[in-house]
Amino acid sequence: MFQPIANPTTKPVAPKFGDKDLIRRSASNITPAAQRQPEVAKLIDVSKCIGCKACQVACLEWNNLVEEVGINVGVYDNPHDLTPNTWTLMRYSEYQNPESGNLEWLIRKDGCMHCEDPGCLKACPAPGAIVQYSNGIVDFVHDNCIGCGYCVKGCPFNIPRISKVDNKAYKCSLCVDRVAVGQGPACQKACPTQAIVFGTKDEMKKWADFRIKDLKSRGFKNAGLYDPPGVSGTHVMYVLQHADKPQIYANLANNPSISPVVEIWKGVTKYAGLAAMGAFVAIGFLHHIIAGPNRVSAEDEKNAEKLTEGKA
Amino acid sequence: MTNSWTDIKNADVVWIMGGNAAEAHPCGFKWVTEAKAERGAKLMVVDPRFNRSAAMADHYAPIRAGSDIAFLSGVVNYLLSNDKIHKEYVRNYTNAAFVVQEGYGFDEGLFTGYNESKRTYDRSTWDYEFSADGFAVRDMTLEHPRCVYQLMKKHFERYTPELVERVSGTPKDKFLKVAEWVASTANGERAMTIMYALGWTQHSHGAQNIRTAAMIQLLCGNIGIPGGGVNALRGHSNVQGITDVGTLTAAIPGYLALPAESEPTLESHLGKRTFKPLLPNQTSYWQNYRKFYVSFLKSYFGAKATPENEFGYQWMPKLDTPYDALRMFDVMHQGKTTGLLCQGFNPLMSIAYSGKTVAALSKLKFLVSMDPIETDTARFWENHGEYNNVDTAKIQTEVFMLPVTTFAEEDGSFTNSSRCIQWKWQAADAYFEARKDIEILSDLFTRIRKLYEKDGGKGKDPLLAVDWSYKDPMHPSADELLKELNGKALVDLKDADGKVVRAAGQQLASFGEMRDDGSTDGSMWIYTGVYGPTGNLAQRRENTDPSGLGVFPTWGFAWPANRRIQYNRASADPQGKPWSDKKKYMYWDGQRWTGPDVPDYVPTIPPERATGPFIMNQEGVSRLWVRGLMADGPFPAHYESFESPLAANPIFPKIRGNPVARVFNNDMEIFGSAKDFPIVATTYRLVEHFHYWTKSVHANAVIQPEFFVEISEELAKEKGIKPGQLVRVWSNRGQVKGKAVVTKRMIPLKVDGKIVHQVGLPLNFGFIGETKKASPINSLTPPVGDANSQTPEFKSFLVNIEPVPGPVA
Ligand code: SF4
Numbered sequence A: 001m002f003q004p005i006a007n008p009t010t011k012p013v014a015p016k017f018g019d020k021d022l023i024r025r026s027a028s029n030i031t032p033a034a035q036r037q038p039e040v041a042k043l044i045d046v047s048k049c050i051g052c053k054a055c056q057v058a059c060l061e062w063n064n065l066v067e068e069v070g071i072n073v074g075v076y077d078n079p080h081d082l083t084p085n086t087w088t089l090m091r092y093s094e095y096q097n098p099e100s101g102n103l104e105w106l107i108r109k110d111g112c113m114h115c116e117d118p119g120c121l122k123a124c125p126a127p128g129a130i131v132q133y134s135n136g137i138v139d140f141v142h143d144n145c146i147g148c149g150y151c152v153k154g155c156p157f158n159i160p161r162i163s164k165v166d167n168k169a170y171k172c173s174l175c176v177d178r179v180a181v182g183q184g185p186a187c188q189k190a191c192p193t194q195a196i197v198f199g200t201k202d203e204m205k206k207w208a209d210f211r212i213k214d215l216k217s218r219g220f221k222n223a224g225l226y227d228p229p230g231v232s233g234t235h236v237m238y239v240l241q242h243a244d245k246p247q248i249y250a251n252l253a254n255n256p257s258i259s260p261v262v263e264i265w266k267g268v269t270k271y272a273g274l275a276a277m278g279a280f281v282a283i284g285f286l287h288h289i290i291a292g293p294n295r296v297s298a299e300d301e302k303n304a305e306k307l308t309e310g311k312a
Numbered sequence B: 001m002t003n004s005w006t007d008i009k010n011a012d013v014v015w016i017m018g019g020n021a022a023e024a025h026p027c028g029f030k031w032v033t034e035a036k037a038e039r040g041a042k043l044m045v046v047d048p049r050f051n052r053s054a055a056m057a058d059h060y061a062p063i064r065a066g067s068d069i070a071f072l073s074g075v076v077n078y079l080l081s082n083d084k085i086h087k088e089y090v091r092n093y094t095n096a097a098f099v100v101q102e103g104y105g106f107d108e109g110l111f112t113g114y115n116e117s118k119r120t121y122d123r124s125t126w127d128y129e130f131s132a133d134g135f136a137v138r139d140m141t142l143e144h145p146r147c148v149y150q151l152m153k154k155h156f157e158r159y160t161p162e163l164v165e166r167v168s169g170t171p172k173d174k175f176l177k178v179a180e181w182v183a184s185t186a187n188g189e190r191a192m193t194i195m196y197a198l199g200w201t202q203h204s205h206g207a208q209n210i211r212t213a214a215m216i217q218l219l220c221g222n223i224g225i226p227g228g229g230v231n232a233l234r235g236h237s238n239v240q241g242i243t244d245v246g247t248l249t250a251a252i253p254g255y256l257a258l259p260a261e262s263e264p265t266l267e268s269h270l271g272k273r274t275f276k277p278l279l280p281n282q283t284s285y286w287q288n289y290r291k292f293y294v295s296f297l298k299s300y301f302g303a304k305a306t307p308e309n310e311f312g313y314q315w316m317p318k319l320d321t322p323y324d325a326l327r328m329f330d331v332m333h334q335g336k337t338t339g340l341l342c343q344g345f346n347p348l349m350s351i352a353y354s355g356k357t358v359a360a361l362s363k364l365k366f367l368v369s370m371d372p373i374e375t376d377t378a379r380f381w382e383n384h385g386e387y388n389n390v391d392t393a394k395i396q397t398e399v400f401m402l403p404v405t406t407f408a409e410e411d412g413s414f415t416n417s418s419r420c421i422q423w424k425w426q427a428a429d430a431y432f433e434a435r436k437d438i439e440i441l442s443d444l445f446t447r448i449r450k451l452y453e454k455d456g457g458k459g460k461d462p463l464l465a466v467d468w469s470y471k472d473p474m475h476p477s478a479d480e481l482l483k484e485l486n487g488k489a490l491v492d493l494k495d496a497d498g499k500v501v502r503a504a505g506q507q508l509a510s511f512g513e514m515r516d517d518g519s520t521d522g523s524m525w526i527y528t529g530v531y532g533p534t535g536n537l538a539q540r541r542e543n544t545d546p547s548g549l550g551v552f553p554t555w556g557f558a559w560p561a562n563r564r565i566q567y568n569r570a571s572a573d574p575q576g577k578p579w580s581d582k583k584k585y586m587y588w589d590g591q592r593w594t595g596p597d598v599p600d601y602v603p604t605i606p607p608e609r610a611t612g613p614f615i616m617n618q619e620g621v622s623r624l625w626v627r628g629l630m631a632d633g634p635f636p637a638h639y640e641s642f643e644s645p646l647a648a649n650p651i652f653p654k655i656r657g658n659p660v661a662r663v664f665n666n667d668m669e670i671f672g673s674a675k676d677f678p679i680v681a682t683t684y685r686l687v688e689h690f691h692y693w694t695k696s697v698h699a700n701a702v703i704q705p706e707f708f709v710e711i712s713e714e715l716a717k718e719k720g721i722k723p724g725q726l727v728r729v730w731s732n733r734g735q736v737k738g739k740a741v742v743t744k745r746m747i748p749l750k751v752d753g754k755i756v757h758q759v760g761l762p763l764n765f766g767f768i769g770e771t772k773k774a775s776p777i778n779s780l781t782p783p784v785g786d787a788n789s790q791t792p793e794f795k796s797f798l799v800n801i802e803p804v805p806g807p808v809a
């Protein structure tokens, strides 16, 4: 058993990290913290996940999110996609293994991967709407968000969602508030089978090795860790029975990387924040190079325009 | 459970069948993932559906719902015919060597003694041969043609792998892999645990399903050892507690029997149960029945219970027939019931054949629903369109809803599947006008008693005799109640030398201190010790495990006697040595029985005395052959479900269903035939919900919002059903509509030469709550129960299915 994180004290504790520990801030120039906090990671072991959705509910509860009651459309996934309130979602795939002839029910917990090199942050034109702490956590700062939706386009995992209610982008925060006081994320705490464990990235890699050995001994010769180099690794990692085929896990990105367009854009925002550039220039530019093939919805676009105009 | 949740981590093979632990017991399932990850254990799952547990398994074998006995008997045959049994265990710790009397026989699916018109057996031929001294005759060579071992070999030989495939639809290779993995534990070096739940119990032959599993575990020597056991996973946080405390229809607390009409005196009741040992030197623990019974009566009637009045035995109700839930509603349906008090009970959803349930509730004068949530039952009179299509104007039943607190709003205890009693403390105040169950009941009791005092009436004496001397009669505390279950000394208790061993008023430390002369009380002997002289042990929260075997001896209190693994004397060989180092648990150290647990044995009886490890049995050993203890046979036999997709039982063609299961008024009309209903249906819960409660909880409704029907791709194609499309499922008794989940996890099986389709029906939905409205799933199920326990046959019945035209979601 992975040594569970002890329960917190009931007394107030000072957060272990904060603004001084930022290494990246969207559309801003910052001096990164001189010393990095130990990098953290959440390890999701797909081979141990029973798909109970306790993590999904824990996320709703801890973050005070209220999701709508939907309908069944013929699958176990509910809701049917990530939403501004559903930051993590269990996705179920039925895989007929051609080698063993066995059916496998692969259940993957989808949500923000907390990329070491976050495409969302690089695409974001609003200063300080997305930040990254030196321990690796990528967090959205909603007061600064303009709702333009470019983070959605910049994310190689299709994670952030724009709320129709307040027109801001939402995604998993890796329970930054809990981690700051020495706790693991709420989903990890709720998981009954330790399919989710949390610790430093080094610890997680070691634990993953232990798990992969077990899977290999059971005939999963391609079992491995998903920590994709295209985004310089992630702070949410998966243990997969078939690490050579991430796509069979409800289309997990095979080789995720940040779109080159975002990289160019990142060059622009680095030197001139949104305000300095002027909203019209910014929107025009984005519309031209990002929204073209990827398409931010017309509504998002309009909302974004309205908001940024109001601010400018 | 014979073992405990935490003990599952000691298993080398985990076999889940007749249950779906990952789905229904996700927290306990962690011990399965532990056994796999830390021990390299193998998990195998046998189920009609490739379910959430199967998703975690190293081996999955499909099975036709309702054919478990054929499958399990196939395993028994495999073990016996390949001689892959733990011989010394079987010889010494089971009744394999016992010789059965002449006259017993089994023919065409029937045991000797069958009475067709009564649908019962005369069980007199199902007994041992006895010698002149009254002891059972044994042949330790296991060669006597009438010894249990030889009878077993003969009885089970027909269940070949081919027959299993033909009856259960399990491909032979998949069956054989299960059998081989089972056999890999028949040696005292490795252990297998069996985890089951209502997938085994809810059949007209449910009790025999479990018994066959027990036989397998005994043949392998897997009872009484770490990582072994036959483990019933209980479906509510405290359903073990509620069973212990005597809500079974014919029981009083602690599994003692309710008096029957045929037992007019206390002596006649006790006399029948003063079991004597069937072998020399056996303990036969039930010799103490009398002490437990008298202590119970003393708790119930206090000072009014005296030797002169049979300790109040005459105030106890005398049972004419068992009133299980099915019968209760049958009687109600006949219009013979005036009022129903539903305490934490939603029978409209949970009892078979909802159509009959609504009709029965409509005949009541009044219905009281004591529940923290609004139940479908409390609103049975309300028209909810096709989901509950009643004519409100015609229903005269008056309904009262009494909101009660939830578990978190009161002190008390939970007893989990591990038999571990754990205290819990009130965490929140009662919501709005909710009151505790015990307060409502005390209030009712006090008022009714006053009325009797004033006006008299039938049944007055027992009510006036009950001892209700709680500190505050209107609010008995959970603390007082647990103390009462435990029991205390009423006078100074002295040992043979006259020394006081327990002073008057002191709590009892163990049921061994109970006496049959009225000098002790205690209403539930099995819990004695939980609240002994040192206080409330259910409150212990010491999370240490010195042996590393998952014993956690100072966490809560496991009944009986804080024992974590039952029958644990069997973890050592007849000489008292562990069967192997790997399975070392309880052993004889030359002076006494020792080890990390509390011995399930008299700690000082040396191995030479050859006292059997199964001290609760008169034989001192476990029973492969159950004599007359089960209604439907001393051995299991494959019977089809009452609704079977086959024209006849493929093994015993003359037998329909379980020949001794109760069918009300012999009403076979209630069953549909395979011609009109060719598809096998099974019902189950979903991990996202808890029974019919959480459909009223928003977050749970979000993650599983709507009733659905699981079908195979093949069946979908045959019927023209698209994924997500609304389908209608109907049986001979009712219909439901839900969304089609078309999945590879359901596959058609080839059974007795024909293709049999199965559909899966989750049970958690209804017409009250936050989830989308649905008809009760039990509109479909038949009101027939297991021959022994009357548990309804929810797990295998017949339906038909068709798409409902309209847009697909
Ligand atoms: S997964 Fe997407 S949203 Fe999360 S950090 Fe990476 S790029 Fe940003």
Ligand code: SF4
Pocket (backbone or CB within 6 Å): A048, A049, A050, A051, A052, A053, A054, A055, A056, A090, A109, A187, A190, A191, A192, A193, A194, A195, A196
């Ligand atoms: S809580 Fe754990 S086991 Fe349950 S769905 Fe989430 S990751 Fe899987």
